[in-house]
Amino acid sequence: MKGAALLVVLMLAGVPGALAQTQPVVPTTIGDSFADPAMESRARNMQRQLRCLVCQGESIDESNSPLAADLRRLVREQMVAGKSDDEIREFLVARYGDFILMKPPVQPNTWLLWLAPFLVLGGAGAVAWVTVKKAAARKA
């Protein structure tokens, strides 16, 4: 079963390679890309959402580090294997933790992170409301 799946992957991977000899099968470094523009833009989009684990500030889409290149290869391999974006994300989070996601997941330990700006907005808005009410009452 596993062998058959691998065979399919290899066959799929072989197709773009056969069509365009200059294109590597699984492009890993900048300058290499999928021949299919839709596939390529999906890969780029995916790469932008993943953080390079060693350079920290950068996504793997814009990092020169070898680890980022490995991660790019990983993403593209998974894409060739037919995984969906969500499946690839899950796979990477299982491997590297939430740290790899540029967009923090919404879960109990990040509720405060996501809510805080809007809590502050609401709180400040309430204070402003009371202030305006008071200021208007002062005149009357």
Added chain:
Amino acid sequence: MTGELGQIAVCFALALSLVMSGAGLWGARADQAASRSIANGAAMGMLVFTALAFGVLTYAFIVSDFSVALVSSHSHTTKPLIYKISGVWGNHEGSMLLWVLVLAIYAALVAALQRGGDRLTSAALGVQGLMAAAFFLFLLFTSNPFARLDPMPFEGNGLTPLLQDIGLALHPPMLYAGYVGLSASFSYAAAALMVGEEGWARAARPFMLIAWIALTAGIALGSWWAYYELGWGGFWFWDPVENASLMPWLIATALLHSALATERSGAFRTWTLLLAIGGFSMSLIGTFLVRSGLTSSVHAFASDPTRGFFIMVLIALAIGGALALFAWRAPTLKGGAAFEPVSRETTLLLNNVFLIASCACVFVGTLYPLVLEAFNGTKISVGPPYYMLTFSPIFFALLLLVPLGPKLGWKRGDLKAAWRSLYPALGLAAVAAIAVLALITPRGLTAALAFAVAGWLIGASILDVRSRKGARASAFAAALAHAGLGVTLLGVTGATAWRSEALTVMAPGEIITVGPYRLRFDGVTEVKGPNYVADQARIALMDGDRVKTMLRPEQRFYTAEGQSVADTAIRTTGLRDLYLALGDNRGNGRYAIRVYVSPLAPLIWLGALVMALGGMLSLWGRVRVGARASASETVAAE
């Protein structure tokens, strides 16, 4: 010998800062005029000695005196003069010396501009002196820039190549002028809480403006540097260090608006005081984040826990002390003024609500991962997508409200009339949005919306200027600053929504087309710089078969530091950037090349410049009015 001279100068400056704080605080009593002039003199003396220390360190860098440890670890004889000088603040110790120098300059400015005659200024000098003393101690005990090295090495280690750049030579002094400028507002606010708040907003306003202008320019410089130096065509990364400079800017902007209401109509008295304290607190927290190395980011070059701990205690004392003073004294202040729900005051209040919430986004986004990791070791990333979902909508809402404010009168405004007078701006917004939807493919709703808001802002600013011929400088200043926001928004939209790129490997002679540009790769040659060797690519911008111009992106290798840095080539029309970066060698003369075409990108920084000009115009108006007032005072006295 020179190194010791610098150290002695710092000790003298520390002593004078203590004199200044003692004399200043004592002089805040009604009958202590003599003490006030002592505080004034101490402020001047502190500046002289701090400048001397800074001059000594600069001299050591210029002559490459490697017996000073700092010089040997951050400089090199082959470095061009300008980077020897900028190397002074391209490291922790030197940048802290720059910090206290700026603090001393502001103290001297406070003393000079107000001539120290009044109790408020005296108390402000006292507080400023306390702060200076704390930072001098920090400098002497944890970050001595004059420490010696024995034996003296023959050559220095050089400066991180990323920092050997004109943008980053100017960025820290500018940013510090902003960060530390907020210390003057902070000192005035604390002084107002001690001796009574009458007139404090007016006295502190020039300092708020200077700080805001410097922060605006400093952030823009930093973003511009990241754009052309990092080689990825990005201009803002929501990096913790960038965030550290954005937070004080957001609070300073809120402060400028709130203080305006306090000064003109007596509204939000306590709130403005709290913002002045909050603004400098953000500066301190920003400094702490950067200097402690707590956040590992592309910009953080310093890390040392003892320093982090010292700054943390310092922040706790400064913020805690100011807040305690606030809690104790604020209830005794006079209540706010009366105004109608529809009025300039309400719009300024809403401005503050949205700015505080925006700042909360940045604050939480920057610190939450650190706190979470400290609590249970869980590591998460807070990247650009978070800010897109939190900061952007809140700030967008603020931008929608901006044009309304100047159209409403103080105390009581006429919403209908304001709305009607803004119809032309609304028209411009609609035209901008429709033009984007009709002319540009693929159609982007967000881009159209952003253009509408930019049109709304710029249109309203033009209306403002037209309707107020012969009005005061401050009205024009506001219009200019608000228009600048619109211009920056245009740039950000263009550079993100319509950027086209090619990440490709090219062989010599190969031609590619990116956006409207045809580019031919003509190969790479090695060139020598003053302290680096570079692979320099020659890329011809073609017009048909003719070569229009040659672009030369480089990959520089700095021999002393052993590091490589990309040097991009950017050709701009003012409305569109063609951006080239050279990647790695792929053999057989083939190189990886990144090409970005960023429409409207230059407007990002042009807008910031317009905002800063608005601030300067407001400051100029202040100085002129101030001069006239003091002239009439003199006449009256005679």
